[in-house]
Amino acid sequence: MSESWSAETLLAQALGEVESEFGGVVPPIHVSATYIRSPDNSYPAGVVYGRDDNPTVRVPERVLARIENGEEALLFASGMAAATAVFESLPIGAHIIAPRIMYWGLHKWLSDRAAIGRFSVDFADLHIPGALEKVLRPQQTAIVWIETPSNPMWRVTDIKLLADTVHAAGAVLAVDSTVATPILSRPLDLGADIVMHSATKYLNGHSDVVAGALIFKHTGELYHRVQSYRHDVGPIVGHFEAWLLLRGLRTLHLRVSKSCENALSIARRMANHQRISEVLYPGLPEHPEYFLARKQMSGYFGGMLSIRIEGGADAAISVAGKVKLWKRATSLGSVESLIEHRASIEGPTTLVPEDLLRLSVGIEEVTDLIADLEQALKLP
Numbered sequence: 001m002s003e004s005w006s007a008e009t010l011l012a013q014a015l016g017e018v019e020s021e022f023g024g025v026v027p028p029i030h031v032s033a034t035y036i037r038s039p040d041n042s043y044p045a046g047v048v049y050g051r052d053d054n055p056t057v058r059v060p061e062r063v064l065a066r067i068e069n070g071e072e073a074l075l076f077a078s079g080m081a082a083a084t085a086v087f088e089s090l091p092i093g094a095h096i097i098a099p100r101i102m103y104w105g106l107h108k109w110l111s112d113r114a115a116i117g118r119f120s121v122d123f124a125d126l127h128i129p130g131a132l133e134k135v136l137r138p139q140q141t142a143i144v145w146i147e148t149p150s151n152p153m154w155r156v157t158d159i160k161l162l163a164d165t166v167h168a169a170g171a172v173l174a175v176d177s178t179v180a181t182p183i184l185s186r187p188l189d190l191g192a193d194i195v196m197h198s199a200t201k202y203l204n205g206h207s208d209v210v211a212g213a214l215i216f217k218h219t220g221e222l223y224h225r226v227q228s229y230r231h232d233v234g235p236i237v238g239h240f241e242a243w244l245l246l247r248g249l250r251t252l253h254l255r256v257s258k259s260c261e262n263a264l265s266i267a268r269r270m271a272n273h274q275r276i277s278e279v280l281y282p283g284l285p286e287h288p289e290y291f292l293a294r295k296q297m298s299g300y301f302g303g304m305l306s307i308r309i310e311g312g313a314d315a316a317i318s319v320a321g322k323v324k325l326w327k328r329a330t331s332l333g334s335v336e337s338l339i340e341h342r343a344s345i346e347g348p349t350t351l352v353p354e355d356l357l358r359l360s361v362g363i364e365e366v367t368d369l370i371a372d373l374e375q376a377l378k379l380p
């Protein structure tokens with residue numbers, strides 16, 4: 001499709017991909033686990049076996065590479081499979097830097113793998129200017145991993161600022177952009193080398209697919225190592241999930257815009273609620289990175305926010321227990337709104353305040369969402 005068409009157009013039409021045999025407007029699902037060789041021993045379409053590649057997987061990969069302005073994208077069986085493929089492609093003993101508070105599952109995995117000597121990790125508050133420099137080891141650190149906005153405090157990290165420092169030290173900058181989505185920010189345009197998404201979240205957006213994505217600015221050495229890791233080990237996304245993901249991507253811009261508008265209204269409404277001690281949302285002027293978020297996130301601030309309830313864990317859990325419309329569930333980025341007592345899922349070693357409820361705002365009518373929260377916040 002034309003170079004000049006906008007992201008919304010490219011997404012709605014999935015780059016114009018269609019089914020070629022009958023002219024179906026939707027690309028088909030290829031279910032084959034293996035492909036036929038020609039008599040001359042070659043593979044005419046370049047596809048060999050289902051563990052390493054699948055034509056249905058390639059379609060959303062092309063869409064994501066284009067939307068994020070990367071050279072190539074690789075899809076995985078989960079966000080964690082995507083993220084860990086990057087770290088598993090680093091040499092033994094590599095030095096990694098990651099956020100002190102970030103997506104919990106990845107923080108735990110990094111700590112566990114570091115504990116058995118696979119690599120070494122420094123966790124730091126990378127959203128604070130100067131924090132990276134304290135742990136960065138020039139010409140030694142292999143990769144700096146950031147998440148922006150970050151779970152579940154929604155701190156915003158300056159990708160452009162960090163990219164220069166990271167590159168000057170000879171390291172790679174990877175960004176978990178799950179919460180921002182390509183609609184709100186394009187980390188590769190800001191200097192990052194790799195973008196990661198849990199495609200389970202906004203990219204698919206309907207709570208019916210588990211998948212992950214990596215998009216690479218350039219297909220250099222690290223890309224090839226990650227690609228062979230996926231080829232050799234097999235954490236590729238399934239063909240049916242890839243097809244559903246393509247369907248979800250067509251409406252990404254509509255879903256993200258609506259979620260962001262709803263989240264901003266809810267954050268403003270909750271900011272003065274007497275039972276809420278703090279609303280964590282980059283779209284409120286009192287947020288420490290409000291101006292950075294305005295600059296880095298193209299007009300919206302995301303569909304995720306957290307509220308801290310006066311009275312601690314019990315009070316927070318009881319508020320979550322009273323909602324009727326919001327769904328009490330983990331995960332985020334779907335059309336239906338979810339509420340979660342975050343410390344309960346992260347367990348006793350969590351760094352998250354125990355009075356914190358994480359809200360993933362969906363695309364429902366916002367007055368219904370606010371009314372439900374307000375009735376749940378009423379004291380008995």
Ligand SMILES: *Cc1c(COP(=O)(O)O)cnc(C)c1O
Nearest residue numbers: 078079080103176178198200211
């Ligand atoms: C969910 C999530 C992940 C992990 O993705 P899965 O698809 O659950 O494996 C990583 N990072 C962020 C920010 C997430 O929200």
